[in-house]
């Protein structure tokens with residue numbers, strides 16, 4: 001049995017969605033950032049930094065969403081684009097983490113750090129601007145209707161995660177192609193099935209977290 005270690009709304013959603021797209025049967029082990037379940041020895045044996053996602057599959061376990069995505073697509077011969085698109089597929093797969101790093105930093109600043117004195121308004125503004133820049137690259141790079149000219153692939157999943165969560169920090173109004181792409185992805189039956197299995201939100205309480213105006217820190 002394939003077993004996904006998951007926290008709702010986290011990067012493990014990428015793998016939840018990918019497994020649904022691949023039509024694989026799997027179980028979800030839901031964890032929380034707010035208990036110690038990701039820091040226990042059993043979990044650290046699977047994911048040594050105590051992060052999600054981790055996937056138990058084919059008699060072993062794997063961590064890092066990019067590695068898991070590549071492994072699943074290679075071993076199941078699916079959602080990898082064409083051979084000619086291989087360099088682009090790899091580029092986008094790893095670029096997904098460039099986007100996600102800004103989302104993670106903004107989540108840290110706005111959500112995880114609970115007291116105002118812990119936060120840096122400068123960092124919040126900087127990270128929002130840097131996230132917007134990374135999403136502008138997607139706006140320019142999309143080959144309608146998906147990222148790769150050959151059609152939907154796993155990099156649509158990997159990259160869109162950063163935009164789906166990132167829109168809590170950056171308005172997408174100025175990125176019409178990204179907005180249309182997200183709307184298109186949201187129509188996919190596998191995406192809907194993944195969303196239904198994502199679990200209750202643990203992280204974000206608001207739809208949008210504005211960066212503080214300059215002059216407020």
Ligand SMILES: N[C@@H](CCC(=O)N[C@@H](CS)C(=O)NCC(=O)O)C(=O)O
Pocket residue numbers: 010011012033038050051052053063064065066097
């Ligand atoms: N590059 C890794 C990042 C994994 C990661 O940091 N996941 C976050 C959730 S989005 C996590 O598990 N955070 C828990 C922690 O930092 O303790 C991947 O793509 O899998």
